[in-house]
Amino acid sequence: MGLFKFSRSRSLWMMHFCTGCGAIEMPPTMTSRYDMERFGIIPMATPRQSDLLLVTGYLTVKTLKRVVRSYEQMAEPKYVIAFGSCTMRGGMYWDSYNTVKELDLYIPVDIYINGCMPRPEAIIDAFIKLRDMIDKGEANAWKNYRDNLDWYKQNQAKVFDINKWSAKI
Amino acid sequence: MRYFEYFVGPQHVGVTGNMSYHLWADGDEIKKMITSVGYLHRGFEKLMEYREWVKNVPMVPRICVPEPDVNEVLYAMGVEELSGLVPSERAQYIRVLVLEMARLSAFLFYFAGAAGALGLYTIPQWTIGDRDYILDRFEELTGGRAYHIYTTPGGVRRDLPDGFKSRVQETMNYLKKRLIDYDRLMFENAIIVKRTKGIGIIEKDYAMNMGVTGPNLRASGIKADVRKDDHYLVYDKLDFDVPVVGDGDIFSRIMQRRLEFDESIKIIEQVLEMMPDGGFIEKLPNPIEWKVPAGDVYVKLESSKGEFGYYIVSNGEEKPYRIHVRGPSYTHGIQVAQEKIVGMRIADVAPFLFSLDVCPPDIER
Amino acid sequence: MSLDVEESIKQDIDLRLKDIAKCEIQRERRLKLYTGKDRVIPVLGFLKSYGFIHLAAISCVDWLDDGEFEIVYNLWSYRDKAGILVKTRISRENPEIDTAIPIYEIAETYEREIHEMFGVNFPGNPNLTSLFLEDWNGPPPMRKDFDTRKYAAEKYGMRDLTEQLKIGMDKIKGVRDGDEIL
């Protein structure tokens, strides 16, 4: 099992989905100046091949729907890193009528990064933390989602139009 | 007739930011496209009505993520025009410096996107890596990398740090050196030229009528630049050209930015030389409970994407009554893209959309 | 600063739209024009033929106290290098105004947004579908009587600290004795 964990933690493929303004610090992290490929993290086009979902900032209801879809399409084990203030308690958009305030009501989150926006160094710091957590077997938020699916679905249904969104997977 | 229906975005490498396109194709030919926006709609205009004038200063940069400074400057300009506050000359020069640096960084981002869409992956590695040096300068000046929150009604929040001018000049010299590499790799690259010439043409008249602005308009052959036509800050004292490429295809839109890149460096060098001494801020009478006289004003400026405008209405209270933000991508990203993409081939969709430099957050706000 | 260009535009407009519009100069390169709801389309038609080709934006302002919406067409002339704000007011009850698509094709998206955000109807616009919002169950959000804080608190469980902050200020202010003597 140790080998699996080791391999997993060193070839995290990240889903290419820029959900909010945090996406602006992703290109510098991906490219030559900070070069996250040093840690085996590369962007991946489809959810089915990726291990890691970065929620880079606030989520509008419309995006959250796509994020939940994408998250459910990802193969387990899967990890979520939430960027910035907005994913914790709404951030700057705490009174906006169109953004969700607490991401972990809708999908489980492994690591939060502070900042608005987090610097590339902070993002890499979170990657390393996640890597260590996977090595130790602590990054189990995805299991939480499987175990408490009903609760998550309930919360999701609260913000989505129930007629257009089926509570089943 | 049944078409092949497919989606680009929101979770896709072929879009700029978080938006999606719904396409119908007949074989390899696009028959119809619908732009779907709203993934980033935060209701800024509403939120700003709930906040005092100064409290909106940290809000506005979030409207356009790759080039936040235009929003700060526009908001400040609008509030200043309503209230009769006049920022010092030095503050105006600093604002021009910030705006042009932001333009450079947005152009570098644009090159990365446009080249990436064409499969030339070396360019993103270079330009975004080099953009970081501009961000370093921003960090020194403003204290933030992405969001600078630097311009505020009355001036700017801090003065230039020691030795800043020479470091900006160094960065400019470095970029000038790098441009030679970019030219060889991208703008003179026969493959890029072949892939982009004569494709996605936006005609002159169409561009004028459809509210296309900025580099996209100039790439279609109309010499119009807010910096010259409706000059703001100290642009009328600076010497720069407005290049016009004029073919209106993807290549001319990319080339247009390449030529404007040179002009921006020229402006920055002039600003560094001409910047006078003096105060950097005219402090407001009260940071929180300050009231702006009633009135309405439309201010606009030239961003790297086109005409950015703020329509600000005040009813004489501590909070704005209404702010309408006119983002340049609004016209480019929705109607122009939808109409002009028809007849194009699937492989050209991404280069075309990237060439328009659509920035979804400024459409949706 | 001379206002020659602006004066000549104003003269031309006054000449041609004498009865249906009122024009004033706001400042250098900025004019304002007020007109009635029914006259907007002919006024825009004239202005476009006059040179105001570029429709920069259409804004809507909700004047709740007056019970009116103000629609502001934001035009720019590349030839004269001047902008004009064309303003008209419509009633808040059953708000409706003719579409400007026949004159400015680009008006479609702006009208779509105003329709979604303010609930203004634009007869003649073929595409008044929702633009930004999905699964929206509230009233048009940009209307002044829509309270985003209340809505967000109910829907997303957002913490509004306004009241707590006020209490905090009272703590700071300490005990105050007013003139309650008795």
Place this chain on the structure above:
Amino acid sequence: MGIFKKIFTPLDALKHLGQKPHTIRVPYVKKEPAKRYRGIHVNDWDKCIGCGNCARICTCQAIEMIPIDSIKVEEGKTNLRPQVDYGRCSFCGQCVDVCPTGSLKLSTEYLMTSTNKDDYIFIPPKDRDSGEGTGWESSTETSMLRFDREEMPERNPDERKLDFEPVLLGFSEQQAYLESMRCLGCGLCVDGCPTHMFIPEYIQKIRDAEYNGAVDEFFKNNPLPQICGTVCTHNCEDNCVYSRRGNPIQIRYLKGFAAEKVDNYGDVIKVDPDNKIDKKVAVIGAGPAGLTLAFYLRKYGVQVKIFESTPNAEGMMRYGIPRYRLSEKTLKKETDFILSTGAEIQYSTEIGKDIPLKNLLDEYDAVFIGVGFQQGIPMGVPGEDAIGVLQAADFLRDVAMGKKVEIGNKAIIVGGGDVAMDASRTALRLGAKSVIMYRRRWVDMPAHEEEKLEAKDEGVEIMPQTLPTEIVKDENGKVKSVKYVKTKMVDQGEGKRPKPVPIEDEIYEMECSAVIQAIGQNPDYSLFPDDIKEKLQFDKRGKRIIVDDYGETLIPGLFAGGDCVNNRGDIVGAIADARKAARGAQRGRGRASP
């Protein structure tokens, strides 16, 4: 260039092949953020005063003020400290730019990753500070606050020292607007005001030019706003958050400005002079305390009768403060209004001489004593009996009454308080040269800084660390000169005021025509019969009467306030006492009564 050649241009990129990459190998290599980087919050708890302005400006409502029990609440400081929520914060740094003390800053530290989002709510302490000069700090220059005040226009010193016309010219409307706009509304100033005026509220009204509304706010706790707006000791301004790094808001002058705008208080403050309930209170002394008590009792219909020993009301405000500081017009306006509310006044009647105190106690439901300190304290040096040696209190009173006072061409004033300043400047206006001798240093002088500077501007010679030792008489028994020595300050250890010790070796002498003693005043308690005096409780020095929370002495129905109760020695202190007593007199006689 042909297409064939062009196709190979990208190969130029190969020249970069052997170059060292510019990748920053985070986390093995740390890249220092810029000096100004806006990272996480740090707050210096010692400097923080808990004013809550950071919470008010936060656009994200990320800051909440949390009470910390371990912090002592002091005047002008609260025990609230900002708690930051990084689930809301946008790192804009506006909280730093609005912090009046400069205690809050954003350090260049930024790393904070956690699996638990509740870790992001914390009360920032000072640790993790990246050091002076790094991070987002605010100086008085970069702060959003305007630390410079609007200067009060004054008359030219050379011109004003010739007459008794007011020195201050008053704010213009624009100045008053700008000065009142500086107020952040935090309300810490209220702590400093003895009578707890509604300062943020009335400044708000002044800002909006609603002067009637401002006057309404004044009269809630202070019936002498224009007098206080001119000569108050303005403790509020010492507690103003601006005073931590710059000039406080001139609350006093703003109040004076608004009060002056309203010509007739009666239009705003409605007190019916004919409304009289069955309750009678006698007031001894028509000074600030007496007038205040009269106003607040009249407001509730209580019948008030004031007994004043001089032919004029206003007490020390008239006889202690010279007219160039407080004009006749102002005095008249305020007292006339209070008397117009139906308070009776009997002039030139001394209690204890003309009417015994006992009669009053029998006749009235309550008696209030607001007599003030009238008798000057002698210095106790040889030659004090010389002609031309005066007490400052007597000197000022005689001048105010329009009596002719002979001081010759050079007066030496002994003392360093406000009274010394007043006496010296009055002497100047009488055409003499003034010299002030004070035994401690300039900084130790108890007079207010602006008084000292005004006196100096007008040409009063101030000699600190100077102690008179003898007054020399000439053959007619008149003052001829003063012998004095210099002093040195001897440190008395931590927390104690340094003590002046005379340097005995050298004795100097200065010629003069008058000596005015301004080293303090004592009360005159001759109005009390012995049996009453015995029952009263006095403080250790026997000067001040001890009263309870309602201003009542140990004798039921006998109330006291003003200088004879508090040690502030100012008008606003007297007003505060009188308000207490007004409440007590309302409650009725005796502390046991409900």
